[in-house]
Amino acid sequence: MSDLHEPILRWYDEHARDLPWRRPDASAWSVMVSEFMLQQTPVARVLPVHEQWLERWPTPAALAAESSGEAVRAWGRLGYPRRALRLHAAATAIVEEHGGQVPASYDDLLALPGVGDYTAAAIASFAHGRRHVVLDTNVRRVFARAIAGVEFPAPSVTKAEREVARGLLPEDEATAATWSVAVMELGALVCTAAGPRCDACPIADQCAWRAAGRPAYDGPPRKVQAWAGTDRQCRGRLLGVLRDSDGPVHRSRLDAAWSDEAQRVRCLASLVDDGLVARVGPETYALP
DNA sequence: CAACCGTGGAA
DNA sequence: TTTCCAAGGTT
Numbered sequence: 001m002s003d004l005h006e007p008i009l010r011w012y013d014e015h016a017r018d019l020p021w022r023r024p025d026a027s028a029w030s031v032m033v034s035e036f037m038l039q040q041t042p043v044a045r046v047l048p049v050h051e052q053w054l055e056r057w058p059t060p061a062a063l064a065a066e067s068s069g070e071a072v073r074a075w076g077r078l079g080y081p082r083r084a085l086r087l088h089a090a091a092t093a094i095v096e097e098h099g100g101q102v103p104a105s106y107d108d109l110l111a112l113p114g115v116g117d118y119t120a121a122a123i124a125s126f127a128h129g130r131r132h133v134v135l136d137t138n139v140r141r142v143f144a145r146a147i148a149g150v151e152f153p154a155p156s157v158t159k160a161e162r163e164v165a166r167g168l169l170p171e172d173e174a175t176a177a178t179w180s181v182a183v184m185e186l187g188a189l190v191c192t193a194a195g196p197r198c199d200a201c202p203i204a205d206q207c208a209w210r211a212a213g214r215p216a217y218d219g220p221p222r223k224v225q226a227w228a229g230t231d232r233q234c235r236g237r238l239l240g241v242l243r244d245s246d247g248p249v250h251r252s253r254l255d256a257a258w259s260d261e262a263q264r265v266r267c268l269a270s271l272v273d274d275g276l277v278a279r280v281g282p283e284t285y286a287l288p
Numbered sequence: 289c290a291a292c293c294g295t296g297g298a299a
Numbered sequence: 300t301t302t303c304c305a306a307g308g309t310t
Contacts, residue, residue, distance in 0.1 A: 038306040045296075045305090079294030079305095086308085116308045136306045156289085184306065193304065194299075224303065225292085236294050274293090 004146065004203050005170065005179065011202035012182030015189065019043065020050060021126075022181070028102035028127035030054055035119045035126075036087045041078050043188075049076055060091040061100045069287030072276060073243055081239060085275055086114025104128035125177040133165045134180035138187025143168075145191060149208030151217040152193070234258050234267040239276060248286040 020026060021034035033053050037046040053074060057063035063071065068088045075084035090112040094102060102123065103109050109120035121132035135157055144153040147164055154161070170176045190197050198204050198214075209215070227233055237257045242249055258264040268285070271277040278288040 035306065040293090040305060040307060041295075042297080042305045077295060079296085080307090082293065083308085114308065118307060122306070134306090137304090138306070181306095188306080222303090223291090225294095227294085230292095232292080232294060239294090 004168065004206060007202035007206075008182050008186060009175075009178065012178070012185055016182075016185055017043075017189075020047070020054070026127075027058075028104075028123070029058070029060055031127035032060075032090075032102050032123050033087065035122050036083050036090075036114060037078055039083060039119070040080060045078060049074070049078055057091075059100065060094040060102065063088060063091040064095045067288060068275065069278070072239075072287050076243075077240075079236075081276055082274060083114060089113040090115065102127060104130060106130070106132055122180075125180050129174050129177050131169065131171075131173045131176040132180075133162060133169055134184070135162065135165055136184055138184045138191075139165065139180070141193060142183050142187045142191045145196075145209035146203055146207045149212050149215075150219070151209060151215065152219065152222065155220060155222070231263065231267050231270070234260075234263050235271055235276075238264070238268055238271060242277060242285060242287050245286075248280050248284040251283045251285065254285065 016022070019034075021030045030050075034046065034050055037050055037053075053063075056074065057066070066088070068085055071084040071088040072081050075081050078084075093112055094100060098108065103112075104124060104127075106120050106124045109115050109123050110117070115123070118134065118136050121134045122136070124130040124132050125134055140153040140157070140161065143161065143164055144150050168179075170179050186201070190201050198207070198210055201207065201210075204210055225232075238254055241253055241257050245253075254268060255261075255264065258267070268277065272279055272285075275288055278286050280286045
């Protein structure tokens with residue numbers, strides 16, 4: 001197998017986007033906030049919110065000093081607002097258990113709320129220059145194509161996949177971190193899920209999928225989430241009412257936001273249960 | 289481990 | 300218009 005590192009690292013050097021959390025002066029906290037926001041949310045929508053967050057809460061301590069409701073409100077319409085709650089809880093844990101400094105070790109990071117394998121590896125790598133296998137949807141897709149010769153990876157990370165990624169990870173710490181972000185960037189900009197630009201790919205002549213004639217995906221059906229009429233939509237609608245209001249809101253305002261009463265009641269209860277909504281009176285609700 | 293958790297832009 | 304999906308995590 002010819003070497004993938006040089007062409008990908010060189011491509012990244014020439015084509016990497018200038019993102020705030022990638023700048024040399026970016027703090028570990030800036031990287032951490034970006035990783036939370038980027039979970040299932042495109043870069044373009046994260047950029048303005050990330051800037052507002054870092055301006056308002058430049059450190060974990062600054063965020064931890066606020067109520068969780070302020071975090072939820074400032075999360076805006078990024079989606080999956082439980083991430084805001086978890087980021088707030090993670091900031092609190094960092095203050096209480098790590099002296100206010102974002103941990104550098106994978107295990108310490110993984111113990112934080114809202115931090116899973118990917119995010120722990122990403123923060124350790126991108127904020128602290130540690131050497132970890134970073135497996136996100138982009139990296140998985142690039143390796144699925146270049147190495148395995150298939151259009152898309154399996155629904156969940158496999159052992160074989162992790163071994164491939166481990167085997168390709170450069171030995172040098174700093175190079176390993178750059179390698180990971182470079183492969184991610186390649187997946188985000190060139191080796192995209194739909195309409196990959198193989199003509200612009202630095203490893204096109206080494207890609208197993210392209211060599212095989214870009215065969216169509218042949219695995220189990222990929223899950224597509226329903227939306228209309230789901231609890232997710234209902235919860236989003238209810239939370240939106242609270243987010244767009246300055247103070248507590250009467251239940252009638254929420255009633256007006258969703259017609260199906262049984263579903264509305266169930267979703268409101270689940271929002272309260274999640275800590276995204278607080279019941280502040282017999283008939284009034286607010287952000288926590 | 290499959291299901292659940294938001295949102296909006298592109299194709 | 301409908302479908303797809305974007306730097307996942309939790310239960």
